[in-house]
Amino acid sequence: MLRVEAAEKSFDGFKAVNRANLVVEEGAIVAVIGPNGAGKTTLFNLIAGIHKPDTGKILFQGENICGLAPYDICRRGIARAFQIANIFHRLTVFENVQVSVLSQQRKSGVLFRPAQNLAVEETNSILASTGLLNKARRVAGTLSHGDQRILEMAIALGSQPRLLILDEPTAGMSPEETTVTMELVKHLSQARGLTILFCEHDMDIVFSVAQSIMVMQHGQTIIQGEPEEVRQNEQVQEAYLGGALSLSKETSDA
Amino acid sequence: MFKGIVGSRWRLPIAAVSAALIFAPLIIPVFWIYILTLIFVTALLAISLNLVLGYGGIYQFHHAVFYGIGAYTTALILTKTSLPMWVGFGAGPLVAAASGLIIGWFCVRLTKLYFGMLQISLGSLVWIIVSRAYSITGGDNGIHDIPVPTLLGSSNGVYYFTLIIFMVSLVVMYLIVKSPFGCTLQATRDNPQRCEAVGINVRRHQLAAIGIAAFFAGVAGVLFVGLERSVFPGLLFWVFSLEVFVMCLLGGWFTFAGPIVGAAVVVALRTSVSIYTDYWTLVLGVILILLIFFLPEGVMGFLLKRLEPRPIEEGRPLADVAG
Amino acid sequence: MGRNGECGVFLAFSAHPSLLIRESQRMELTLNLDALSSQLVIGLSRTMILFIVSAGLSFVLGVLRVPNVAHGSLYMIGAFTAYTIMAALGNNLAGFWLALLLAPLVVALVGLIVERGLLSHLYQREHLMLILFTFAIGLILNDLVKFAWGAEYRSVMPPEILEGSLTLFGLAIPRYNLFLLVSGPIVAVGLWLFATKTKIGKISRAAAVDRDMVGVLGINVSWVFAASFVIGCYLAGLGGALVAPTLSITLGMDHTVIIETFLIVTIGGLGNIWGAMIGSLIFGVGQSMGLLILPQYAVVFPYAAVVIVLLLRPTGLLKSVW
Incomplete structure (x- = not known):
């Protein structure tokens, strides 16, 4: 349904998104994870048309939507919820x-x-x-x-929308609110047949809800696959958990 | 189709005010009939500004330019051509709307303060041209003794003509505010970025709003010609625009009827203050400062806050919302 | 012979008018060059005044983020105060310098009172309210000027030493214009030194970029704002004092200047002092050149330039500090 191919975007020479790839199948719940500053929000901005990618392709239902205005992209069936409460x-x-x-x-x-x-x-x-x-x-x-x-x-x-993009839907929520929200996301996917793409910090949520996970680091896609596959991947463990692991090693050494 | 669009507790007051206005000429002296008519004209202008300012969140600093364009168009057609009078009266608003769209087309590409600055400069450009084109517009002197239909010969004739057009315009503008267009316009005011994300072409929407506002400013301009039978460059001077701005603020710019109150207060005050002193702008300035400090939501906003049973959210800085 | 004569007549006919035309063209050309350069000088001196006033506006805009609508009125007060001082002391050099020194200070004092008394209580409010507040102050100041000086036209002469003109490169340049041409850059350099070398200047530049940060550093932001506002007012007053000997001082002189400086600041880039310089050049020179081409509509030229600039670079020529 949605396919991002080698998308790149830099701001003032800083590559926020660097060769990102993403595949979202119809009806799936797909998560994008990665440390802070990995380029998740920028990637979503590229898909939603808020920024235009420098290079690469973004295909939605076989059509290249790069460079379309946000309202145009929305009319094609991609809706986006923002990280902050962006309401009227x-x-x-x-x-x-x-x-x-x-x-x-x-x-x-x-x-x-x-x-x-x-x-x-x-x-x-x-x-x-x-x-x-x-x-x-x-x-x-x-x-x-x-x-x-x-x-x-x-x-x-x-x-x-046919594709709903959620940018950290549970950020800043209490545990109860988080549960309610994620139940809602699952319900929407099942009841309305929505395809959902989201990013999230809470790994428990990601691994319990997502059917496919894409991991980003330094703007780059490391891997995309099923939760189990991602969990086993060494590169992901190094990249995502590496900091924490090495830190714990250091403390134990000391 | 329009059922329930005006809240039931407002119907009685509106009916009472309308009735009072209809019978006013029977009781009130001629001078005050003239002032009332002037209030209608000015209130129409103020509401049309509030359409873009209060509902659209657009910094239209120089709105009077469309008022002036409407007035001058009518004046020129009535004095320089042999076209029938109704053409002159009809052309005013249309030309004003067209110029609104042209000036707006340039301005909507910018945001907030930059929009306001470009709008002032384009408006001032029109003002300069009008005040210098002596051969056409009479320059600084303006155009006087404009022939108007016999219907507008008496002060009561002008009064009723203005009242009817004013009322019709009010109803139309109210419907627009309550329409999907108006609702969406308010959404673009609160959060333009979010609007884009739900598929609204914000610039085009704002441009349409500016065109509509300019149209009604033009209607007000035409009514001014009917009332005063003269036009002069002061009509599209930017200081007058700011005065209209003050009317919106004074009445309450998040309410529909606020600008009417504002216009009534400003016109009435100016009339009565001018009797005693030359220092009208001083009075206006002091009022404005008092308003900013003590009544930022305007008279109507203040009253509504007192009357509304449901909580209205805290006065949230508009600048924050628009980011 | 007839043939010759014909030829001669023909020659005479063809040569003569064209000669005439060439002669007149040359005259027009020299006239134009003269007019051009003298217009240029006038335009440049106007540029200097506009720069001084708009630099003040830009300074306030950069730090406080308030476009001060009253700036034109402050400029007018500067002009009237300078007039009063010069008129009281007679047409001498001491009076002139004293006016140049005192008038801006008077205006700065007015600014200080307004800022401490009223504006400083409004910084947390909506942006539009701040703009309207300065508008209200402008209205009040205008009427106070009317009250103090009346509605008549006033004029002062520059001191003797700055009267008349000086011949430079075969061009007669009025001395006062020359004086303005020198003082503009002095103010620019002074302002630059102030903003980059003094502590308060550095702080206000920092406040323009990130006011929260300045607050965190333990600096009293409120006083930074006050200082910036007062400096802006001072520059408005200085512009008014400098302009006083060049035109008739009257009510309403604030309207044109405020619109012009607003636009200058906008096309220059909000809050950017050097942008104000470029914008002033466009306005000052644009208008005086316009006088040569289409005298009646000369005022249109700078406005048209603004429209073009804003269409090509919607956020101004130079980087806005916001």
């Missing part, structure tokens, strides 16, 4: 999702029909499936952090 603070929760649904239905430009009667069913169904329905009338800026992150995801769902 002054609008209500309902309106937050509705804006996204209206955009998907190409009704954003409709001038003379009251918005409150449009796309209500679709919006409510998304709010219901994300558990925000009882907060629909609240102004989004007043929600708790966890709820804002879920709203963030709900906005992404509003564009009825």
Whole structure:
């Protein structure tokens, strides 16, 4: 469904993404992991069109989407939830999702029909499936952090994507919120048949949810494979756990 | 189709105010009828600015330029051509909207402060051209004694004409604000980047909003011609734009009706202050400072906060939201 | 013979008018060269004034991130104060220097009062509120000027030593313009020395880039802001004092200057002092050259230049400090 081939992107000479490869099959849950600064967020920005890759290809359903504007990429079926709660603070929760649904239905430009009667069913169904329905009338800026992150995801769902990209969906959440969120992700994948691409720091989550894992370091893809395969890979152990291992060795030496 | 779009507790006050306005000429002296008419014109201009400022979060620093373009277009057609009068009255808003789209097309490529700066410079360019093209626009002197339809001959005629156009424009603008377009516009104000990510072409949306706002500013300009029967470069001077800005702030720029209140207060104050003193701008400046310190959400914003049962979120800096 | 005569007539006809044309062209050319260079001098002196004023605006913009709409009014106060001092002391050198020294200080004092009294309480507020606040201050100051000096036109002469003109390279250059041409670079260098060599200058540059960091370092950011604002006001006052002998001082002189300096700062790159220099050049020279081409619409030229610059480089010519 999505295929990134040898994508590269540098900022002021620093190669944030350097020959990254990624394959996402239809219906799968794919995780990207890697230490801080490995280029995960930049890679997502490349896919979502916020940055244009210097070289390489990004194919979505066989079509090269490199260099398209973010709104154009969204219309092709890729939606993205951000690492920070990137919502519309002054609008209500309902309106937050509705804006996204209206955009998907190409009704954003409709001038003379009251918005409150449009796309209500679709919006409510998304709010219901994300558990925000009882907060629909609240102004989004007043929600708790966890709820804002879920709203963030709900906005992404509003564009009825085929591929949903989540950038650290549980960052900054309490353990309870984390569990709820990951259950939601699994549910979305099963119930809606969504393809999901996410990155995450919490390895327990990654290995329990993802069907395929891609490991990045210094902007480069080390490996992509099934969780077990990745776990066994020596290079990954060295790269990802290497720091920790050597550190523990040093302390034991001392 | 439009059911439920105006909250039920607002219907009675709106009906009462409308009725009062309709019967006003029977009771109020002619001078105050003139002031009321001027308030309608100015309020229309202020609301049209608020469409892009309050709802779109766009720093349209020089909005009056579209007001001036609308007024001048009508004035020129009425004085220099033999076209029927309705053409002149119709052309004003259309030319204003077109110039809004042209100036906006350049400006939407920039963000925030840079947008405002380019908008001021392009607007000032129009002002300079208008105030120097003596052979066409009369330069600094402007154009006076513009012939208007006999309907607008009496002060009551002008009053009702302006009131009707004003009301119709208000309804249309209210519908736009409550439409998917308006909802999306507010979303682009809160978070343009997120809008792009859900498939909204933010620049095109903003440009459309600027075009609509310029159209209604043009309508206000045409109404001004009907009322004053003259035009002058001061209409599109940037200081006047800032005055309109103040009206939005004073009334409350996150509310629909706020700018009306703001315009009414500013026009009424200017009229009454001018009787006693020449130092009107001093008064305006002091009011503005008091507002900034004590009533940043404006009169309407303050009242709504008191009236609303549900919590309105804390006054969050707009700059933070837009990043 | 007839043939010859015809020929002669023909020759005479062909030679004469073209000669005339060439003669007139040459005259026009020398006239143009003269006009060109004198316009250039006028444009450059205007550039210096604009630079001094917009450097102040840019300085405040860089550190406080507030486009100070009242900057034009402060410039006007500078001009009026300089007028009063010069008029009181008569047309002599002492009066001129004293005006040049005191007028900017008066303006700086006004700035200090405004900043400490009001603006400093608003730094946590929305950006738009700060812009509107400076607008309000501008309105108030304008009316105070009207109150203090009235609405009449005022004018002062430069001191005798700076009156008249000097012949340089066969060009008659008004001495006062020459004085301006010298003072602009002096201010530029002074400002550069201040920003790079003094402690407060370094701190304010740091605050422009990252104000949180400066706060962490234990420096009182509030006073850095105050100092920057006052310096900005001082420069506005200095510009006003310098411009006083060159034009009629009147209410409304703030409007043109504030728009012009806003745009200069924008095309230069917000907060970039050298950008302000380039922007001032575009404005000053652009307008005086425009006078040669299309006198009535000369003012249009710099504005058109701004539009072109902003379309090609939407964030200004040089790097903005933000």
